[in-house]
Amino acid sequence: MEKTVNQKAWLLVLPVLVLVAFSAVIPLMTVVNYSVQDTFGNNKFFWAGLEWFDEMLHSERMWNALGRQLLFSAIILAIEVPLGILVALSMPKRGFWASVCLVLMALPLLIPWNVVGTIWQIFGRVDIGLLGYTLENLGIPYNYTQHLFAAWATVIVMDVWHWTSLVALLAYAGLQSIPDAYYQAAKIDQASRWSVFRYIELPKMQGVLMIAILLRFMDSFMIYTEPFVVTGGGPGNSTTFLSIDLVKMALGQFDLGPAAAFSIMYFLVILLICWVFYTVMTNLEKRDGVS
């Protein structure tokens, strides 16, 4: 759509600008403020320059959290994206069962995040949970509060349970936009199931899959509540991801300076990914034309 140039449109955007500035810019400036100052309490601050950034860049704790975070995001993407595509391909195309599938699949997405944690906490317990009880009786040692592997497995399966539907729903929306003529042409050419997927479905899903991957990466990168409820970051620090570590530092220990420096670096990473996301989105719209 051709857009008219009109500077007065700023007036329409103004309320959003004021509101978001209040809830985003002011807090962010506070963080910047803390990140360059030090305090001995009593609200007396003095200039510390880039000291905190320097400290955080050399802090093993932060690098470990970042490493765990990247590993976690990589694993869940590697599971959720193929699984989501598989599920989307298996969904009924239309009719009553398509609605049933859509509603049931969307259910985990609407559950408050700490309830997701609670569900898996209960589900995985050896004494009262179906999963833990079954595994225990099969002779597999499983205890997510003590074993590193069990804790990771639980957190990952929980995230797969929680968010695979998002990938599936987006992929499904992409599949729905493929005209029937494409499939008929493929049938005439006697294309195999694989080549239909490879040359028709996958290219058509490419755009939505990019969005799905970026959204999942972004949201898994700031995951907090679910692992916090299930494992509390443990055993040890083995499931302490970036957000959990940051909250521990800022609200638990009130280490304002390091926490603020940490926040800013965290935010810069997010900003970078966000920019990739935005570029992908706008390119997608240019390519498809305006919907």
Added chain:
Amino acid sequence: MTDALTIKAPAGARALPRINSSAIVMTIYLVFLLLPIYWLLNMSLKTNQEILSTFSLWPRDLTFANYMTILTDSSWYMGYVNSLIYVVINTVISITVALPAAYAFSRYSFMGDKHLFFWLLTNRMAPPAVFALPFFQLYSSVGLFDTHIAVALAHCLFNVPLAVWILEGFMRGVPKEIDETAYLDGYSFGRFFTRIFMPLIASGIGVTAFFCFMFSWVELLLSRTLTSVNAKPIAATMTRTVSASGLDWGVLAAAGVLTIVPGALVIYFVRNYIAKGFALGRV
């Protein structure tokens, strides 16, 4: 109907393997999704004694006592009321400010519009953990700590950008000629917007409201940080119970089931827009 089925049967048999594999994948996936939820429901209908003493796949001794505990104890049910209050305030604020902004983004180009749109996106993607501490201090210093409005405003951080993006996605589907015709007919902007334009994108507004509601409802970190007693959300009430006694599994499960209900009720109406909403109005 039955006749048609019996005649078709041989043809159906040949296509059977492919259909079956899809159905099997789908069934396994849905069972995987529903099993933990079923388990929660199962636990919520048992007595604590049964939960801890016997392991059963369904409640032998069906009880609604856990739900009664929640619905009669004000420290429990006020959690739901508090959550609902700030969620509704947040949804109203988000939609109200996002409507004109989304219209501006979808219709006009103006100085810095692309940067502004991108900046909004960064707020949707910002980790709440980064904002928890500054929010706490900001709202404490202006005396809004532990009020519903504080949580509602804090959730605007990600809901306003979300609302702008989704609404913009819907608005660009409305041809611009409609606006121009209305202006030619002598409609003022305000009258055109409320009388003609908003009814046209009513479904979009509904979907946006649903998503604002949902994201505010599922969020815990900010709402827990910004409240202590008066505006304590149900999510925080639940975590407190886990850490304090850690024993009342039945009530905990019942509280969990009750938090799923609001989403589950409206999900049917937005089922075809869920992908669009999660993808911020794109797709």
